[in-house]
Amino acid sequence: MSALGLIKGYPKKMRESIELVEKTRDERIKHPYKETYRFLALEERDEVLQKHHPDYKREMKRALKIGPNKGDLVPLEIADIIEAHSAVDPKDIDLSHVDYDTDILIIGSGGAGLAAALWANYSGTNAENILIVTKLRFGDSNSKMSQAGIQAADRPQDSPMLHYLDIMGAGHFVNDPELVKTFVMEAPSIIKWHEKLGVMYDREPDGTMIEDLIGGLSRLRVHCCRDYTGLEIMRNLMDEVQNLGIPVLEFSPAIELIMNEYGQAAGAVLWNMETEEYFIARAKSTILTTGGFGRLHIQAFPTTNHYGSTSDGLILAYRAGAKLRDMDSIQYHPTGAAYPEAIVGLLCTAKLRGRGAQPVNKYGEVFVNPLEPRDVEAAMIIRECYEKNNGVETQTGMRGVWLDTPMIDTLNGEGTIEKAFPAMFRQFNRQDIDIREDPILVFPTLHYQNGGVVINVRTETAVPGLFAAGEVTGGVHGKNRLVGNSWMELQVFGRRAGIYAAERAKKAKPGKLTLNHLVKYEEMLKEAGIETDRRSPVLLPEYRGEKALSHALDIL
Amino acid sequence: MSKSDVEERKVRVYVMGREYKVPFGLTIMKAMEYAGYRFIRGAGCRGGFCGGCATVYRIEGDYKLRVTLACQKTVEDGMYLTQLPFTPANKPVYDMEKSSPSVNVLLEYYPELAKCVSCNTCTKACPQDLEVMDYVQAALRGDFEEVATLSFDCIACGLCAMRCPTEIVPYSAALLARRLYGKYVMPRAKHVDERIKEIEEGKFEGEIKNLMSASLDVLKEMYTKRDIEK
Numbered sequence: 001m002s003a004l005g006l007i008k009g010y011p012k013k014m015r016e017s018i019e020l021v022e023k024t025r026d027e028r029i030k031h032p033y034k035e036t037y038r039f040l041a042l043e044e045r046d047e048v049l050q051k052h053h054p055d056y057k058r059e060m061k062r063a064l065k066i067g068p069n070k071g072d073l074v075p076l077e078i079a080d081i082i083e084a085h086s087a088v089d090p091k092d093i094d095l096s097h098v099d100y101d102t103d104i105l106i107i108g109s110g111g112a113g114l115a116a117a118l119w120a121n122y123s124g125t126n127a128e129n130i131l132i133v134t135k136l137r138f139g140d141s142n143s144k145m146s147q148a149g150i151q152a153a154d155r156p157q158d159s160p161m162l163h164y165l166d167i168m169g170a171g172h173f174v175n176d177p178e179l180v181k182t183f184v185m186e187a188p189s190i191i192k193w194h195e196k197l198g199v200m201y202d203r204e205p206d207g208t209m210i211e212d213l214i215g216g217l218s219r220l221r222v223h224c225c226r227d228y229t230g231l232e233i234m235r236n237l238m239d240e241v242q243n244l245g246i247p248v249l250e251f252s253p254a255i256e257l258i259m260n261e262y263g264q265a266a267g268a269v270l271w272n273m274e275t276e277e278y279f280i281a282r283a284k285s286t287i288l289t290t291g292g293f294g295r296l297h298i299q300a301f302p303t304t305n306h307y308g309s310t311s312d313g314l315i316l317a318y319r320a321g322a323k324l325r326d327m328d329s330i331q332y333h334p335t336g337a338a339y340p341e342a343i344v345g346l347l348c349t350a351k352l353r354g355r356g357a358q359p360v361n362k363y364g365e366v367f368v369n370p371l372e373p374r375d376v377e378a379a380m381i382i383r384e385c386y387e388k389n390n391g392v393e394t395q396t397g398m399r400g401v402w403l404d405t406p407m408i409d410t411l412n413g414e415g416t417i418e419k420a421f422p423a424m425f426r427q428f429n430r431q432d433i434d435i436r437e438d439p440i441l442v443f444p445t446l447h448y449q450n451g452g453v454v455i456n457v458r459t460e461t462a463v464p465g466l467f468a469a470g471e472v473t474g475g476v477h478g479k480n481r482l483v484g485n486s487w488m489e490l491q492v493f494g495r496r497a498g499i500y501a502a503e504r505a506k507k508a509k510p511g512k513l514t515l516n517h518l519v520k521y522e523e524m525l526k527e528a529g530i531e532t533d534r535r536s537p538v539l540l541p542e543y544r545g546e547k548a549l550s551h552a553l554d555i556l
Numbered sequence: 557m558s559k560s561d562v563e564e565r566k567v568r569v570y571v572m573g574r575e576y577k578v579p580f581g582l583t584i585m586k587a588m589e590y591a592g593y594r595f596i597r598g599a600g601c602r603g604g605f606c607g608g609c610a611t612v613y614r615i616e617g618d619y620k621l622r623v624t625l626a627c628q629k630t631v632e633d634g635m636y637l638t639q640l641p642f643t644p645a646n647k648p649v650y651d652m653e654k655s656s657p658s659v660n661v662l663l664e665y666y667p668e669l670a671k672c673v674s675c676n677t678c679t680k681a682c683p684q685d686l687e688v689m690d691y692v693q694a695a696l697r698g699d700f701e702e703v704a705t706l707s708f709d710c711i712a713c714g715l716c717a718m719r720c721p722t723e724i725v726p727y728s729a730a731l732l733a734r735r736l737y738g739k740y741v742m743p744r745a746k747h748v749d750e751r752i753k754e755i756e757e758g759k760f761e762g763e764i765k766n767l768m769s770a771s772l773d774v775l776k777e778m779y780t781k782r783d784i785e786k
Contacts, residue, residue: 034784164767347603
């Protein structure tokens with residue numbers, strides 16, 4: 001027992017519940033994977049979502065008062081950054097002096113931005129005519145944190161049609177069919193590209209990819225690199241960008257887009273986070289790959305997301321006239337860490353369930369199939385903790401259910417956890433918890449922006465000259481994304497963004513630069529009667545002082 | 557964490573020498589924020605995956621300099637903290653298409669590997685607990701599989717390079733080794749090539765078009781009735 005009264009990481013009260021989990025384990029293990037618990041019918045899914053998923057709380061949303069999506073319901077936190085003044089006053093900006101003149105400006109250096117940069121270069125744009133700008137360090141992104149993997153229907157037992165069906169069903173059938181078709185048909189060629197780059201996918205000795213079936217899928221389809229899949233792909237892409245000599249500006253987020261006299265996007269105002277100076281970047285094609293909004297802490301949820309995930313690109317695009325879609329829909333990952341305090345909200349990868357770990361309540365009872373789509377799985381966990389009151393409460397008042405990780409080694413052979421889940425093993429080990437021996441406590445955590453900027457298959461937005469790819473966009477995932485489809489989206493549409501942006505840059509003229517769209521936006525705010533001190537983009541979350549403590553979670 | 561817990565359990569930390577009292581149970585990162593710092597450098601993913609928050613610390617009364625990740629380590633009483641905002645590490649440029657996993661290729665790009673004195677400081681400095689010196693030695697031997705396997709969980713935080721007395725950047729050499737291993741040594745997945753060929757030949761076009769034009773009811777039925785493999 002430690003000085004704090006913890007026994008191998010857990011207090012006595014939680015240990016008592018763990019004993020109940022251990023008692024039911026032998027019986028449960030006889031029915032792993034899809035046999036665990038029946039899948040809910042579509043109507044049952046709707047019912048549990050309506051009642052328990054945070055997305056369905058009407059009072060946590062409001063209708064937008066301005067812009068192309070006027071009248072649409074969005075989370076309050078998103079409405080707040082949309083109904084806000086620009087961080088930039090056009091009067092303070094001298095557009096006559098261009099600091100960076102480039103063919104293609106890429107905003108964001110995650111998986112989508114880097115794919116765009118590489119494919120723009122492969123498509124004939126010289127490295128020196130591409131510029132990647134990024135808010136924090138080169139490569140800082142959610143992409144790097146992705147654990148479970150990346151989907152591509154490339155096994156003989158699988159097909160693009162099944163991939164298509166899985167995506168549409170999980171997304172509640174509102175996804176953009178053209179985007180989904182493009183996605184499933186181009187996915188295998190991305191895996192091939194990664195092989196050529198040198199990505200070390202987990203493989204059988206004969207080269208066959210090791211693929212997982214995880215929540216919402218009908219086939220084993222998630223390719224992985226241990227549980228560092230995102231990191232492994234990112235370091236290959238980053239190294240390649242550096243080898244090709246594509247310039248990168250770090251700590252220089254775009255704080256507004258710049259337009260030209262033809263109403264086209266023509267670059268961005270950049271801001272050096274360290275020297276606090278602005279710079280003007282002029283471009284013939286501009287690509288937004290800025291990611292999502294986890295660090296806005298929608299409904300005060302903790303998040304799995306990177307420090308910089310503050311939805312900057314979304315508001316920049318909206319001010320420039322881009323349309324958004326499905327912004328009412330947010331992904332809460334079913335299994336965020338609920339204990340201990342130091343790691344609350346961090347991701348416990350869906351691959352744990354894919355390899356057999358079952359979610360069980362405080363009595364060690366199964367209450368949901370571990371392979372439901374994420375929104376359903378999350379809603380069922382919330383129901384178990386609150387409506388049914390079968391959750392485990394921690395010392396800090398957080399509730400959660402157990403994810404029975406020791407099952408993984410029993411089902412897949414000893415050593416599986418260390419080999420296939422080194423990141424998870426390490427993360428909990430640092431907190432004195434051995435996930436091979438003990439289950440972990442989990443609760444849904446804010447994970448992903450399902451919707452975003454509307455694009456077509458050429459990744460064009462409603463604003464000419466402005467392309468977008470990755471989490472900042474909407475359409476592929478409808479109202480709920482499947483595991484492993486975010487990384488593939490980054491690659492399929494990042495690649496397309498690079499190719500089509502390069503095509504456009506060959507003939508486009510940058511034109512005369514203007515920030516008139518900001519003046520017009522300001523007028524719209526005034527006309528709508530919005531009086532506020534809020535400014536956006538917010539760039540970084542505010543955690544100083546008491547805010548460093550975990551966000552209290554009020555689910556009831 | 558409730559208010560009373562916060563008041564009861566505070567520890568002293570010294571951020572670059574200056575004392576602050578912060579709640580017990582916070583990570584170093586959150587503790588510094590609690591103390592009033594706002595990160596621009598020194599914070600990244602906040603989940604142990606990006607290597608952006610390499611931290612050097614010493615515990616009061618002890619001479620030993622320790623290293624960790626600020627987002628992963630919880631504060632202890634009497635911690636003297638500083639961060640590594642940037643590592644000015646060397647990374648040569650190479651063409652992967654023209655490189656090969658030959659025994660000497662790592663030494664060609666990273667000749668300083670040969671200066672390794674096997675002091676094991678890099679291994680001790682690794683917050684991921686990797687066997688860094690072992691993979692440096694494997695790199696010297698040109699054993700790509702060993703380098704790739706041992707270094708795979710590296711998050712390139714920079715600490716091994718900053719501690720190495722002979723200025724080796726283990727993680728950059730390991731990156732090249734892994735890429736060469738992944739590209740040239742690991743067996744390729746034949747089923748991926750076969751599927752790409754089928755797609756290029758238009759094998760699925762008809763069926764996908766049918767799905768795209770199917771009514772919502774038909775699509776829902778197909779979805780509900782599809783068989784689950786595992």
